[in-house]
Amino acid sequence: MKRILIQLDTDPLASVFDRVVAVDAGVDELFSYGSVSPEAAVGLTHGAIFTRKVADLKSTAIFVGGSDVQAGEAVYAKVLHSFFGPMRVSVMLDSNGSNTTAAAAVASAGKHLALKETQAVILGGTGPVGFRAAQLLASQGARVKLVSRHAAKASEACVQLKLLELPGTVSPHVSTSFEETIALCAGADLLIAAGAAGIEVAALEDLKATGIRVVVDVNAVPPLGVRGVESTDKAKEREGMICYGALGVGNLKIKVHRAAIEKLFTSNDLKLDTQAMLEIARELTALA
Amino acid sequence: MKRILIQLDTDPLASVFDRVVAVDAGVDELFSYGSVSPEAAVGLTHGAIFTRKVADLKSTAIFVGGSDVQAGEAVYAKVLHSFFGPMRVSVMLDSNGSNTTAAAAVASAGKHLALKETQAVILGGTGPVGFRAAQLLASQGARVKLVSRHAAKASEACVQLKLLELPGTVSPHVSTSFEETIALCAGADLLIAAGAAGIEVAALEDLKATGIRVVVDVNAVPPLGVRGVESTDKAKEREGMICYGALGVGNLKIKVHRAAIEKLFTSNDLKLDTQAMLEIARELTALA
Amino acid sequence: MKRILIQLDTDPLASVFDRVVAVDAGVDELFSYGSVSPEAAVGLTHGAIFTRKVADLKSTAIFVGGSDVQAGEAVYAKVLHSFFGPMRVSVMLDSNGSNTTAAAAVASAGKHLALKETQAVILGGTGPVGFRAAQLLASQGARVKLVSRHAAKASEACVQLKLLELPGTVSPHVSTSFEETIALCAGADLLIAAGAAGIEVAALEDLKATGIRVVVDVNAVPPLGVRGVESTDKAKEREGMICYGALGVGNLKIKVHRAAIEKLFTSNDLKLDTQAMLEIARELTALA
Known part of the structure; x- marks a missing residue:
């Protein structure tokens, strides 16, 4: 089953940076959206959770990005709020690259x-x-x-x-x-x-x-x-x-970013935000 | 030759639901457009029919969707009207999922x-x-x-x-x-x-x-x-x-939707709207 | 490493024509943007050059298109101006198909x-x-x-x-x-x-x-x-x-267009505009 990443970007044009990293992290299909509001995120999230069996939902994931961190947090919260019980997918928040860079x-x-x-x-x-x-x-x-x-x-x-x-x-x-x-x-x-x-x-x-x-x-x-x-x-x-x-x-930041994207597809219920990025970064630096 | 599906959605952000189903139906490349008007559909359709040999046009198809059924019908009509003789591709209309759900x-x-x-x-x-x-x-x-x-x-x-x-x-x-x-x-x-x-x-x-x-x-x-x-x-x-x-x-609806997408690529002159969906649905239920 | 083409189109909806040709030219991932202004091109270009090692940048390229040739030239100039030394990717300009058609x-x-x-x-x-x-x-x-x-x-x-x-x-x-x-x-x-x-x-x-x-x-x-x-x-x-x-x-135009896209991925520092298209066209006609 193809790995689909849905990129919800709060800027008018979805980040090329985030798209390249997603492709290099092995995503098969990338659905990129710009100008995403919390309201629009509801329908997009429903499209993610109602199209595959629960057992297959780990092959669909959502990435929230864009230059405006507050706007990204609002979309992220709305995505999490749009799930129904087991009908959910893993989500990563990295507006402005802030979580991966800080990590x-x-x-x-x-x-x-x-x-x-x-x-x-x-x-x-x-x-x-x-x-x-x-x-x-x-x-x-x-x-x-x-x-x-x-x-x-x-x-x-x-x-x-x-x-x-x-x-x-x-x-x-x-x-x-x-x-x-x-x-x-x-x-x-x-x-x-x-x-x-x-x-x-x-x-x-x-x-x-x-x-x-x-x-x-x-x-x-x-x-x-x-x-x-x-x-x-x-x-x-x-x-x-x-x-x-x-x-x-930046080199480590991109490695963290890629590893986080890969991790999204290991389960359908992960929430990868600030703290999760640090764990990934520390694992990567311990290995290096 | 890669199977290309061109998704013309009348909503600002093209439906995730329709995109996931298209990917799971085996489409190789999905070109997704939001806010598609009948006027814009003309140029997009010409891009579909003037880029491959007639014999290869069955590997390109158009899907019209979005929450507004009337808007979708207007785009669908314009797409059909933009073909030139044998230079045409198969088209499916399923605004708001109404055809597949009804079927x-x-x-x-x-x-x-x-x-x-x-x-x-x-x-x-x-x-x-x-x-x-x-x-x-x-x-x-x-x-x-x-x-x-x-x-x-x-x-x-x-x-x-x-x-x-x-x-x-x-x-x-x-x-x-x-x-x-x-x-x-x-x-x-x-x-x-x-x-x-x-x-x-x-x-x-x-x-x-x-x-x-x-x-x-x-x-x-x-x-x-x-x-x-x-x-x-x-x-x-x-x-x-x-x-x-x-x-x-819904389970049957998604099967109908997928089967219809697959069918688009068997010929370059299909028009899959309401009636065609029922035929597909009845075939699927007869097989089950 | 997947070949990524970033399509910067100055029209609201990115050209289907250019997308089909890109797919048929063997591009693995196509990032399509509409309504691209010179200002927006800066960030998109940075996303292209800061995500892969310099040795891998030949697998990323930019295509500038759209119906307005002057607008395309402005975006093209801005893309070239956004590179930093070796951090650059190959770029093709073909607004309105003018370069490939003329060639x-x-x-x-x-x-x-x-x-x-x-x-x-x-x-x-x-x-x-x-x-x-x-x-x-x-x-x-x-x-x-x-x-x-x-x-x-x-x-x-x-x-x-x-x-x-x-x-x-x-x-x-x-x-x-x-x-x-x-x-x-x-x-x-x-x-x-x-x-x-x-x-x-x-x-x-x-x-x-x-x-x-x-x-x-x-x-x-x-x-x-x-x-x-x-x-x-x-x-x-x-x-x-x-x-x-x-x-x-048109048949030769599409062959030139495809060959130019393929050529983009042979190096990370090509600028394929008017003159380069003619060279490609003459090579293709000499071979035919």
């Missing part, structure tokens, strides 16, 4: 640090990748400083994360300058830069004195967030710190 | 009744499935009471059906209550409930005394049209009557 | 004429096919009279072509009647009629005296541009001239 960033850091004893600083902690990275680190027991340029946003993000009752801790912080960022990094082990594109927020040479051991910058287009890191860095030692750039993390 | 409902009843001697009552006879079921029953020689809540609509539907000069008869009737429905069923053999979702129009216990022997309710979501029938009923005896629910009919 | 028309003429010594007259020389045919003929050293009903348009088209510094010559001409057209053909060898659909611009019987030896009419729907030619003509001798109609050229 790859955290798993990369986990190769060098014991995450449950890690003090982490996340710049751009209210953005799609930063927020998910904070969640994943806290899920591993880390103490996380979630940093934003806006105090209210940082606080709100931490409130949301605390609702998840994770073993680690998250605290909101504000930084609008290199100096404030350096001060926040004092005594920390890990810095993840996940802020807006094209804005430098720190420099490697200033971080040397803080105790930071691992730097991950997920920004692909120069200038990167941390001056001195290059996008191709992959466990590259610079100024005594281990550095990862966007492409260095 | 499955009538063929299911035909397992228990001699249709040409049957007196049938169709509730929701002006809707997509009810109207097609009335047509199919009359095509087999049955006497059909086509019931609606609106007298004018019922009359108009019967006028349209009479233009087809079918061997059976159709007559318009109005019912707005359980009592009126029961009265219409007196002396009839078959009741098909195809009305609007979520509205009860009769109860099995009241039908016992009417002489009805087979009840088919094509409504999938509770409450069904006939109280006492369950959506999974498939030739289930209840109160002395043989009952079919939407899922009980 | 097939010119290559057909080239079977009977030495193009570098040919004097050609192109009616509808400012339209999508006529303009490209003029370019291709001039690229082979021919002297081309580019004819339009509007002097300013003809002049502008010639200015554009002269910027390409081709070995042949192009000169602008106006014709609004059979008589003017016949006068322009005096002493010429080749007439290509590529004007608007449904408008007769000349008659074979009047062309006899001009010296024209080959007539190509790319209009498919009667009345054709040159009275006396039939759309199925393929090197058909009429009134002492060798005639080609749209379907006679």
